[in-house]
Amino acid sequence: MSAPTDRTNVFYKQCGQIGLDRPTVRVNVPLTVLTVEMLVGHFLVIKKKKKKFYKDFIYFCDVFVRVIRTMGYGQMLHRRGDEEDQVHLNVGGVQHEVDPDMLLQFPHTRLARLLRCQSEAAILELCDDYSPAEKEYYFDRNPQVFLCVLNFYHTGRIHTMEEVCVFSFSQEIEYWGIHELHLSPCCSNWYHERKEYIEDRDWDTRSDDQQPPSLDSSFEELSALDKDLAKFKGAWCAELRSYIWLRLEDPGHSRASKIIAVASLSLVLTSIVAMCVHSMPEFQRVDDNERPIEDPVLAILEEICIACFSAEFIIRLIVAPSSRKFLGNPLNIIDVASILPFYATLALETADEEGAEENADLENVGKVVQVLRLMRILRILKLARHSVGLRALGATVRHSYQEVGLLLLFLSVGISIFSALIYFAEKEEEDTDLGTIPSGWWWATITMTTVGYGDTCPVTLAGKIVATLCIICGLLVVALPITIIFNKFSKYYQRNKAIEAQCITKPERRDPELPYYNIRDLFTDTVYPFIGGITFRNSVSSAGDDTDASSLQDIEVYDNDTRENGATK
Known part of the structure; x- marks a missing residue:
């Protein structure tokens, strides 16, 4: 008699000693002999003791169930399916055998759709490779995360792994066709908090595909500058253009670039000061027709500044590696907006002088000229090219458009409600300035924003109660979005300052044409x-x-x- 037959007979004999019928299903004898031996020994000890048999029998049954569950419940009580029916998976070099019925419980997943494929071409659309001989599916994916995927088919819930990046984990489960809604409650909070934290931390360094373009930060400028240098290869006058481009765009490149940056900043400040001084009575002039004209000294200074601004812009445009990208840069758009009013004013003044006697419609040209002159205040935005704080402010407003829109929505709702309330509270008073709802709009605006000019105020008791509620609501409405915006500005500013400090201490960038050294x-x-x-x-x-x-x-x-x-x- 062979050894397997001997062990099988021993197993059946031990089953008979404890009162079990001969098994009718195929069992894995090597895995169950030890279990039955433990149960038989425990049962014989119970029979020798002089206690009530039914209590010992109940205890024995409890032990029996526990041991069976631990040592091979599925193998003793259930028939295992044929190996040919199992699904063979190879994920990242790790092989798995999975029950197809378990996969088909979730028909929306990739593995379930894979089992329903009728052709090899359809199979290859859902996996990286397929072996018809071995009936094995190959996936070039993370094998660690796939263990969580298999656990999802067992439990219906997906559990995260702390050692895996949340974004990588999200991409993996999305590949397998599992939605984040299937996350287990024990992991869902941690997963979403971690994901939101990283998104909030890196909100200003995302790619253009993830968010619209914004004002360039120091980090973005440095990375974009390296990409621009690569675009000069093969272009006309590449060496000269890259030489000028580096000194115009990177103030920390060399001493010459620092001098250019200081000169540009000085011209901007000079232009702003000249515009402010022009409003003083001592510098205002009139011609023979009693029309206002500019002071000759200030006019010459203005023309010099505009000539320098125009020359700088044209040179930047000529040497730029990509004219389309250059014109789409917000900082360059600001440069154009600060230069155009001067040329528009000059053209209108020339047309006014030539046709004032013949065409009476040009009498109002002077008013248009005054409006265009006011647009020169946009030159102050040119300081953003040399100021980390202004770039941080512009980028913060750009990236916080949702919070800014929410703030405006809250204020609009509050202003509409409290302007109507203050109108009904004050309309019976004759000496009040809040007798109409439009006048209540102004009062509600300065009250909710806690400015409080004091030009209009309620005089009745009901009006003062409404004003108190308006102030309290204004504090709550303004404080909530402002906190989020301030946090973004603080993070953005600190990061740019740190990068700027690194740029100051970094060695001078070598030209790309230098020979390569090992x-x-x-x-x-x-x-x-x-x-x-x-x-x-x-x-x-x-x-x-x-x-x-x-x-x-x-x-x-x-x-x-x-x-x-x-x-x-």
Whole structure:
């Protein structure tokens, strides 16, 4: 009799000793013999004790159930399916055998759709490779995350892994066709909090596909500058254009670029000061027709500044690697908006002088000119090119458009409600300034924003109660979105300041046309002369005047060869 047959007979005999019928299903004898031996031994101990048999039998049944569940419940009480019916999966080099019925419980997932495919072409659309001979599906995915996916088919809930990035985990479960709604409650809070934290931390460094373009930050400018240098290859006058472009766009590149940045900033400040001084009575002039004209000194200063601004813009446009990208840059749009009012004013004044006597419709040209002159205040926005704080403010407003829109919505609702309430509370009073709802709009605006000019105020008791409620609601409405906007501005500003500090201490950027040096040759070029000098001095001290001149000559020849190799590479 063979060994497996002996063990099977022993197993059946032990089953009979504890009152179990002969099994009618195929069982895995090696895995269950130990279990039955433990149960038989425990049952024989119970029979020897002089206690009530029914209590011991209940206890024995409890032990029996516990051991069976632990040592092979599924193998003893259920027939295992044929291996040919199992689904063979190879995920990242790790093989799995899965019951197809378990996968089909979730028909929306990738594996369930894979089992329903009728052709090999349809199968290859859902997996990376397929072996018809072995009936094995290959997936080039993370094998660790796939364990969570398998657990999802068992439990119906997906559990996260702390050692895996939440965005990588999200991409993986999305690939397998599992929605985030299936996250287990124990992992859902942590998952979403971590995801929101990273999104909030990196809100200003996302790609253009994830968010619309904004005012360039220092980090974005540095990365974009390196990409722009690569675009000069193969372009006309590439070397000259890249040379000028670096000195105009990167103030920390060299001493010349710093001088250009300081000169540009000085011209902007001079233009702003001249515009402000022009409003003083001492500098206002009129012509023979009693029309206002500019002071000659201020006019010349204005023309010099505009000429420099125009020349700078044209040079930037000519040497830019991409004209379309250059014109779409918000900072360059600001430059155009600060220059155009001068030329528009000049054209209108010229037309007014030539046709004032013939065409009476040009009498109002002077008013248009005054409006265009006011637009010169936009030049102050040119400071954003040289100020981290202004760029941070512009980018914060751009990226916080949802919070800003929410703030305006809250204020609009509050203003509409409290303007109507204050109207009904004050309309019976004759001396009140809040007798209409439009006048209540102004009062509600300055009250909810806690400005409180004091030009209009309620006089009745009901009006003062409404004003109190308006102030309290204004504090709550304004404080909530402002906190979010301030946090974004603070993070953005601190990051830009840190990057700016690193840019100041970084070495000067090498031109892309410089020859390539191997690190090994550079190390040899630097260290070997030092070691050779030490060796030579030691030989001098030991040999005295008998030093061999050939050793020094060999060192010099090797040093020259090393330098030539480095220059060649």
